[in-house]
Amino acid sequence: MNFIVNNIKQLLGVLDSDIALLRGKEMALLKGISNAWLQVKDHKIVAFGRMDNPEYPRLLAENPEIRLVDAEQGLVLPSFCDAHTHLVYPASREIEYVDKIKGLSYEEIARRGGGILNSAKAMQKADENELFEAAMQRLSEIAAMGTASVEIKSGYGLTTESELKMLRVIRRLKEASPMKIKANFLGAHAVPAEYKGRQTEYVDLIINEMIPMVAAEELADFIDVFCDKGFFTVEDTDRILNAGMKYGLRAKIHANELDRSGGIQVGVKYNALSVDHLEYTGDEEIEALSGSETMPVVLPGAAFFLNMPLAPARKMIDSGLPVAMASDFNPGSSPSGNMQLILSMASILYRLLPEEGLNATTINGAYAMDVSNETGSITIGKRADFYITKPISGIEYMPYYFGTNKISKAFVNGLLQ
Numbered sequence: 001m002n003f004i005v006n007n008i009k010q011l012l013g014v015l016d017s018d019i020a021l022l023r024g025k026e027m028a029l030l031k032g033i034s035n036a037w038l039q040v041k042d043h044k045i046v047a048f049g050r051m052d053n054p055e056y057p058r059l060l061a062e063n064p065e066i067r068l069v070d071a072e073q074g075l076v077l078p079s080f081c082d083a084h085t086h087l088v089y090p091a092s093r094e095i096e097y098v099d100k101i102k103g104l105s106y107e108e109i110a111r112r113g114g115g116i117l118n119s120a121k122a123m124q125k126a127d128e129n130e131l132f133e134a135a136m137q138r139l140s141e142i143a144a145m146g147t148a149s150v151e152i153k154s155g156y157g158l159t160t161e162s163e164l165k166m167l168r169v170i171r172r173l174k175e176a177s178p179m180k181i182k183a184n185f186l187g188a189h190a191v192p193a194e195y196k197g198r199q200t201e202y203v204d205l206i207i208n209e210m211i212p213m214v215a216a217e218e219l220a221d222f223i224d225v226f227c228d229k230g231f232f233t234v235e236d237t238d239r240i241l242n243a244g245m246k247y248g249l250r251a252k253i254h255a256n257e258l259d260r261s262g263g264i265q266v267g268v269k270y271n272a273l274s275v276d277h278l279e280y281t282g283d284e285e286i287e288a289l290s291g292s293e294t295m296p297v298v299l300p301g302a303a304f305f306l307n308m309p310l311a312p313a314r315k316m317i318d319s320g321l322p323v324a325m326a327s328d329f330n331p332g333s334s335p336s337g338n339m340q341l342i343l344s345m346a347s348i349l350y351r352l353l354p355e356e357g358l359n360a361t362t363i364n365g366a367y368a369m370d371v372s373n374e375t376g377s378i379t380i381g382k383r384a385d386f387y388i389t390k391p392i393s394g395i396e397y398m399p400y401y402f403g404t405n406k407i408s409k410a411f412v413n414g415l416l417q
């Protein structure tokens with residue numbers, strides 16, 4: 001596995017290896033070189049430069065057998081880092097979606113036992129191999145559209161056995177897929193029907209049984225809570241994150257999707273790696289995030305699909321914060337893992353410049369799942385996670401020409417997808 005991509009119109013997203021994330025004004029910069037080549041060896045980016053530099057013919061002369069991949073004047077960009085998905089799920093939920101069209105809200109559907117509980121019912125019966133195969137299929141789908149690293153949550157189990165089943169599927173995905181995958185334990189995604197009115201008892205179950213078992217099998221990298229109106233309270237969240245921390249599980253939480261829930265503040269209190277959704281974010285929350293190590297992650301697909309107010313991503317960046325954007329790929333609130341579409345939404349709906357959108361979906365996404373030392377930019381020594389676009393005018397075309405695949409070749413860990 002040693003090849004050179006040549007005839008690259010622009011090689012972009014070049015960063016020094018010590019950059020873990022970009023914040024505020026830095027997000028509008030996308031460094032790179034034009035008329036470029038890029039060398040991959042043993043799954044890693046090992047060199048790049050300009051085609052008209054004498055180094056290039058020298059490299060070819062020294063490696064006469066090397067395989068050449070002609071970029072045909074396409075751009076080369078770092079692959080998308082999708083820091084928030086629920087892509088292990090038993091079945092799609094398009095019927096419920098029709099109820100939504102008829103006017104039922106996300107919370108109303110949830111109260112009727114639909115939503116997450118609907119998936120949980122199906123998950124308990126689901127066969128582990130079938131879950132794995134379906135998720136592998138989804139991974140290939142998103143790999144072809146330019147994603148090379150992805151965080152996947154549990155949370156459709158809601159019983160110890162079923163949560164462990166989901167996490168074991170994620171572990172198998174880590175082994176079988178060339179993608180960089182992180183596993184997130186989201187036992188606190190919804191209160192299961194059997195625990196209705198006894199929410200604290202369910203939180204106790206998560207703390208006393210699920211977390212220790214998840215940790216004993218080393219099934220999760222992170223721990224998550226859906227801290228929001230109608231789901232888990234700040235107090236529940238505090239208890240769960242505290243318990244997770246004792247087992248070395250770093251927090252990443254769902255916050256402020258349905259209300260100004262206090263989720264952002266409790267996330268920052270526990271030094272969460274990220275707080276995600278953030279539709280209901282005011283000055284107080286922005287203040288709490290300033291100076292913290294917590295990445296705000298905006299999920300345009302969910303806001304779009306549920307017709308919700310938009311998180312103030314523009315304001316966050318203008319206030320000096322970093323912002324990441326992810327797909328939230330799941331059967332209920334964002335049935336798409338297409339990060340090219342997220343990039344378009346970043347510009348169209350949230351007024352991010354193309355450079356800001358690209359940084360939000362690459363290096364900042366990588367930070368939000370703790371992989372920015374391995375992927376998320378064109379950097380010597382990082383995984384060869386990048387894609388070659390069709391011949392397009394420049395990066396502006398990426399968000400502009402929305403809804404289609406602008407990629408001609410996608411590489412995940414140096415492997416053509």
Ligand code: NIG
Nearest residue numbers: 115116254302328330332333
């Ligand atoms: O991130 N907000 C909570 N959880 C998911 C929705 C999952 C579902 O509806 O199945 C989300 O949007």
Ligand code: FE
Nearest residue numbers: 084086254328
């Ligand atoms: Fe989610």
